[in-house]
Amino acid sequence: xxxxxxxxxxxxxxxxxxxxxxxxxxxxxxxxxxxxxxxxxxxxxxxxxxxxxxxxxxxxxxxxxxxxxxxxxxxxxxxxxxxxxxxxxxxxxxxxxxxxxxxxxxxxxxxxxxxxxxxxxxxxxxxxxxxxxxxxxxxxxxxxxxxxxxxxxxxxxxxxxxxxxxxxxxxxxxxxxxxxxxxxxxxxxxxxxxxxxxxxxxxxxxxxxxxxxxxxxxxxxxxxxxxxxxxxxxxxxxxxxxxxxxxxxxxxxxxxxxxxxxxxxxxxxxxxxxxxxxxxxxxxxxxxxxxxxxxxxxxxxxxxxxxxxxxxxxxxxxxxxxxxxxxxxxxxxxxxxxxxxxxxxxxxxxxxxxxxxxxxxxxxxxxxxxxxxxxxxxxxxxxxxxxxxxxxxxxxxxxxxxxxxxxxxxxxxxxxxxxxxxxxxxxxxxxxxxxxxxxxxxxxxxxxxxxxxxxxxxxxxxxxxxxxxxxxxxxxxxxxxxxxxxxxxxxxxxxxxxxxxxxxxxxxxxxxxxxxxxxxxxxxxxxxxxxxxxxxxxxxxxxxxxxxxxxxxxxxxxxxxxxxxxxxxxxxxxxxxxxxxxxxxxxxxxxxxxxxxxxxxxxxxxxxxxxxxxxxxxxxxxxxxxxxxxxxxxxxxxxxxxxxxxxxxxxxxxxxxxxxxxxxxxxxxxxxxxxxxxxxxxxxxxxxxxxxxxxxxxxxxxxxxxxxxxxxx
Numbered sequence: 001x002x003x004x005x006x007x008x009x010x011x012x013x014x015x016x017x018x019x020x021x022x023x024x025x026x027x028x029x030x031x032x033x034x035x036x037x038x039x040x041x042x043x044x045x046x047x048x049x050x051x052x053x054x055x056x057x058x059x060x061x062x063x064x065x066x067x068x069x070x071x072x073x074x075x076x077x078x079x080x081x082x083x084x085x086x087x088x089x090x091x092x093x094x095x096x097x098x099x100x101x102x103x104x105x106x107x108x109x110x111x112x113x114x115x116x117x118x119x120x121x122x123x124x125x126x127x128x129x130x131x132x133x134x135x136x137x138x139x140x141x142x143x144x145x146x147x148x149x150x151x152x153x154x155x156x157x158x159x160x161x162x163x164x165x166x167x168x169x170x171x172x173x174x175x176x177x178x179x180x181x182x183x184x185x186x187x188x189x190x191x192x193x194x195x196x197x198x199x200x201x202x203x204x205x206x207x208x209x210x211x212x213x214x215x216x217x218x219x220x221x222x223x224x225x226x227x228x229x230x231x232x233x234x235x236x237x238x239x240x241x242x243x244x245x246x247x248x249x250x251x252x253x254x255x256x257x258x259x260x261x262x263x264x265x266x267x268x269x270x271x272x273x274x275x276x277x278x279x280x281x282x283x284x285x286x287x288x289x290x291x292x293x294x295x296x297x298x299x300x301x302x303x304x305x306x307x308x309x310x311x312x313x314x315x316x317x318x319x320x321x322x323x324x325x326x327x328x329x330x331x332x333x334x335x336x337x338x339x340x341x342x343x344x345x346x347x348x349x350x351x352x353x354x355x356x357x358x359x360x361x362x363x364x365x366x367x368x369x370x371x372x373x374x375x376x377x378x379x380x381x382x383x384x385x386x387x388x389x390x391x392x393x394x395x396x397x398x399x400x401x402x403x404x405x406x407x408x409x410x411x412x413x414x415x416x417x418x419x420x421x422x423x424x425x426x427x428x429x430x431x432x433x434x435x436x437x438x439x440x441x442x443x444x445x446x447x448x449x450x451x452x453x454x455x456x457x458x459x460x461x462x463x464x465x466x467x468x469x470x471x472x473x474x475x476x477x478x479x480x481x482x483x484x485x486x487x488x489x490x491x492x493x494x495x496x497x498x499x500x501x502x503x504x505x506x507x508x509x510x511x512x513x514x515x516x517x518x519x520x521x522x523x524x525x526x527x528x529x530x531x532x533x534x535x536x537x538x539x540x541x542x543x544x545x546x547x548x549x550x551x552x553x554x555x556x557x558x559x560x561x562x563x564x565x566x567x568x569x570x571x572x573x574x575x576x577x578x579x580x581x582x583x584x585x586x587x588x589x590x591x592x593x594x595x596x597x598x599x600x601x602x603x604x605x606x607x608x609x610x611x612x613x614x615x616x617x618x619x620x621x622x623x624x625x626x627x628x629x630x631x632x633x634x635x636x637x638x639x640x641x642x643x644x645x646x647x648x649x650x651x652x653x654x655x656x657x658x659x660x661x662x663x664x665x666x667x668x669x670x671x672x673x674x675x676x677x678x679x680x681x682x683x684x685x686x687x688x689x690x691x692x693x694x695x696x697x698x699x700x701x702x703x704x705x706x707x708x709x710x711x712x713x
Contacts, residue, residue, distance in 0.1 A: 021575030021640045022677040023563045024269050026175075026182065027051035027059055028128040030572060033561050038574050042262025042655040049657060050572065053127050058657060060247035062266045062570065063122040063226075064186070065649055070267030071122060071224070072651035074252060074659060075708040078226035078244030079195065080122065081692070082649030083664045084203030085326070087222035089319040090117040091197050097312045105199040105611075107702035114193035114225055116237055122226060123186040124246075125570045126168060131158055135172075135181040144540040158183060167234070175564035177275065177546035184569060189244065191227035191237045196702060198222075198695050199611050200318075205597065207607030208325050212333055212668050214588055216636045216685050217596045220664040221692050223705070250651055251710040252689055253658035256628060257577050259590045262655040263639040264574040265663050265684065269566035270646030272674045275550055278347035279375040281338060281675065283382055289335040291383055291455070295390045296328040298447045302440040316435045330645075333671030343676050354549070357556045364552040367545050374541040377534070384460065384531045387452050392523045395445045396436055401493045401520045404511060408521060411508045426503045433496040438488050446484035450477055460530075464522035491516035566644050575640040580683055582669045591688075594618050594633040617698055625713070626694040634688040637661060641684040644674050652686045658712050661686035 021041075025034055031047035051059050065071040069086035073079065084091075094115050095102040108114040138154045139147050155172045162170040162183060169186045197203060202219040210216055226244040229235040257263075273280070303321050307314040338344070351368055358364035393399050406421030449468065453461070453476060471486065473479035492498035493516045502510065511517055554562055579590040598618060602608040617623070623633040639652065643663055652661040663686050666673060670682040693711075697703045 021573070022642050022679065024272070024566050024571040024573050024642055024644075025563055026128065027266075027570055027572050028130065028182070034574070038262075038264070041574065041576065043264070043574070044655045045657050051128075056247040058248060058250075058266065058653070059125055059570065061250045062268075062651070063124055064268045064568075064570075065122050066120050067568075068270070068646060069648045070646065070650040070663075072266075072649075072659065072662070073226070073246045073249045075249055075710070076245060077708055078228070078246060079249075079705070079708055080192075080224045080226060081221060081651075081659075081662060082224065083662065084197060084200070084218075084220045084222045085322065085664070086649045087194070087197060087224065088200075088204075088322055090120060090194055091200075091222065092315055092319045093117075094194060095315050097315070100311075100315065101197065102200050102315060102318065105197055105202070105700060106194070107196040107696070107700040107705065108194075109702075109704070111225075111243065114195050116191070116193050117224070118237075120192040120224070121188055121190045122192060122224075123169065123188045125184055126187055127183075127185040128570065129162075129183040129185075130180070131172065131183045132180040134158060136179075144543050147543075155181075173567050173569045175567070176550045176562070177565075178543065179547055179551055180564065182569065187234055189226045189228065189234045191235060191241050193225050193227060195223040195225050196696065196700060196705060198699065201609050201611055202614065202695060202699070204322075205608070205610065206600070208329060209607050211326065211329050212665060212671065214638060214667045214683065214685055215592045215596060216665065217592055217594075217600060218636065218664065218687065219691055219695050220687050221662060221695075223696075249710070250653065250659040251657070251712050252693070253654055253656070253660050253712045254625065254690060254693065255712065256634065256690060257591075257637055257654070257660050257688075259577050259579060261577045261660075262574070263577055263641060263660065264572055264653050265639075265641045265643055265647060265650045266572050266653060267570070267643070267647045267650030267663070268568050269571055269644045270568050272566040272644050274565055274674075274676060275546065275553075276347070276675055277371050277375075277549075278344050278351055279371060281344045281347055283375070283379065285335050285338050285344070287379075287383055288386055289331045291386050292390050293328055293331050293335075294451065295387075295394055295448060296324050296331075298451070299394060299444055300325055300328060302443045303437075306437050306440045313437065317437070320435060330671065333668055334674070337668075337670065337672035338675065341672055341676070341678060343672055346676070354552060354556065358552060361552070363548050367548050367552065370541065371545050371549075374538050374545070378538040380457075381460070381531050381534055383456065384527055385535060387456060388523060388527050391448045391452055392520065395448060396432075396441045397438070397488070397491065397493045397516055398445070398520045400432055400436075400499075401491075401514070401517045402524065404517060405521060405524060407506070408508065408511055408517070411506075422503060422506055426500070429496055429499060438494050442484045442488045445487065446477075446480040449483070450480045453480070462522050462526035464519060464526070467522075468519070487515045487519070490514075493517070566646065568646055573642040575642070577637060578640045578683070579638070580669075580681060582667075582681065588638075591637045592635045593628070594623075594635055597635065611699070614699055622698060623694060624698060626690040626697075633691065633694060635691045636685060636687050638667070638683040638685055640679070640682060642673075642677055642682065643684050647684075652684075656712075659689055661689050662692075 030050055035047045049057055051057055061073040063071045063080060065082050065086055069082055071080040071082035074081050092102050135154055138150055142150055159170045162185060169188050171184050173182050198219050205218045227241040228244040229241055232245050303317050307317050355368045393402055403425035407418045411418035468483050469479055471479045471483040473482050488494045491514050492502055577590050579588055581587045597610060600608050601610050627633050647663050650663045651659050652663055654660050663684050665685040667683045670678050673682055693706055697706050
């Protein structure tokens with residue numbers, strides 16, 4: 001294969017002499033492509049200490065945390081550190097008004113007090129293998145449909161071969177839009193127990209107001225433990241399981257950091273799209289992102305009204321609210337920064353250069369023309385899927401109703417499949433109805449239906465829209481409100497007991513007569529019958545163009561090293577602790593302290609409140625051994641590491657392989673980072689490990705947990 005790295009260097013190097021620390025690197029390839037540069041920046045370890053198949057290495061301390069975050073093992077007893085927001089759902093689930101650990105915090109005094117978390121898992125990569133040659137040799141000369149079928153068959157074969165004789169899980173990840181394939185072997189653990197969490201007034205200090213912002217003062221961490229059977233093997237929950245003994249755990253550096261220090265982040269970044277075409281940028285900025293923001297805003301406002309009225313209801317809705325709010329603000333910021341940095345214009349310039357290079361080359365000369373042709377057909381229908389997933393199915397009751405689509409689609413032709421679908425749909429009823437508030441959901445339904453009606457072209461409305469509009473009302477707004485009121489009054493999905501009764505005596509006729517299901521089924525079938533095939537055609541058209549574009553970029557830039565987009569596979573990024581200047585006459589320091597907490601502290605504002613004990617510790621300057629040389633208590637710091645969603649909870653590691661913090665956010669000025677890396681503004685926001693230790697020891701009165709760790713003093 002050609003070298004693996006990148007294309008947008010000219011745009012990224014805004015300032016003279018500024019070196020971009022860009023790239024989410026596959027650990028298998030570090031020795032070949034990155035190691036010498038890492039050493040020059042301050043790495044003291046060997047390449048094998050970072051990644052080794054045959055011997056214990058740093059990779060053995062990095063866990064894929066529940067499929068959406070990263071964690072790190074920090075003791076010989078399987079203690080895992082991750083973000084507070086990564087453990088938020090489990091923490092909220094374990095909270096009640098009588099034992100409110102979300103608001104009050106929790107620290108297990110011993111293993112017996114640790115709380116098992118049903119459904120939580122972590123996976124540790126055992127091996128990475130480049131299988132590109134094996135896969136690509138089978139795909140030569142195939143069209144997109146044939147390619148997809150063959151790809152499924154060859155990857156299934158390779159996975160089955162890799163799983164023979166072991167208990168590991170295996171995945172094959174596509175890289176460079178199908179120009180390369182890597183096989184990842186995992187060990188998955190499912191007995192995970194909550195060890196500790198600070199109060200959310202610490203773990204989420206600053207709330208939505210500070211989200212994606214620097215300076216930051218958030219103690220964004222929580223702690224779990226991996227349990228295994230007595231042979232130290234992965235096993236399901238059992239009372240006699242024991243703490244897992246890892247192959248490697250990260251030593252913890254209590255000496256602190258300074259600007260310019262080497263810093264690397266090891267984790268599972270979720271998704272980037274840095275080879276996106278200009279047409280995709282334009283569509284996101286003008287249509288998709290604003291629509292997602294508006295649809296999520298409807299949900300957030302309705303939920304907030306409920307949460308502000310009752311503590312128990314706030315606890316029930318907290319996890320859902322936080323999840324939706326996080327990327328609501330993300331899409332606002334991404335749109336703003338894509339515009340500010342003129343990313344569309346930059347992409348157009350790059351594509352013009354590619355087009356000039358491509359002339360006379362059969363594989364590349366039609367790429368740009370074919371991309372534009374595909375977008376011409378796709379643009380008019382691009383919001384259909386967004387309105388279905390974020391809109392219609394963003395209504396909680398609609399989402400529950402949609403779980404019975406599989407039953408309805410099969411009951412008249414395949415009873416066994418229908419019954420299986422019904423059983424699956426009913427499995428989460430208890431959890432669903434605990435966080436279901438019909439009064440809020442009714443408002444959400446009415447507003448989303450009205451937004452669909454106003455913003456989707458009338459010739460793209462489902463026929464069922466006419467049924468809705470027959471509802472009495474002086475205007476369309478009133479019609480949608482009255483329609484939603486009727487649905488919530490009559491639908492069995494508004495009531496857990498009624499839905500359970502249906503499950504015990506299912507009836508196709510009754511289901512189709514239910515007003516909620518009838519509406520959801522109509523919108524779903526409208527999309528499936530009229531738009532899914534067109535969306536599939538767009539994706540099929542874009543597949544070969546994306547592959548050829550990246551392949552052509554590599555040929556066009558033979559001396560560059562390219563890295564693949566993030567795809568939730570294990571990656572390492574390296575850089576340094578680094579301040580930045582976001583705008584004229586403003587410079588942001590690289591570190592924050594508890595002084596900033598007290599400056600922001602406002603007991604009347606839920607997002608900026610803080611525990612009295614934390615304030616008392618601050619006033620007494622009782623920071624123990626965790627304070628800076630100047631006597632201040634560090635809270636957070638920034639680096640120029642290249643991360644994205646999924647890196648939440650990732651360890652930030654110094655040149656000696658010691659833990660100095662954990663990543664939890666990106667900064668507002670670089671919210672376009674999933675599309676293009678910006679060397680001037682891109683920063684990773686990290687909670688300082690010394691603040692974590694201080695909170696465990698002093699605020700949580702849990703020095704026994706700190707004592708588990710290998711502290712480097």
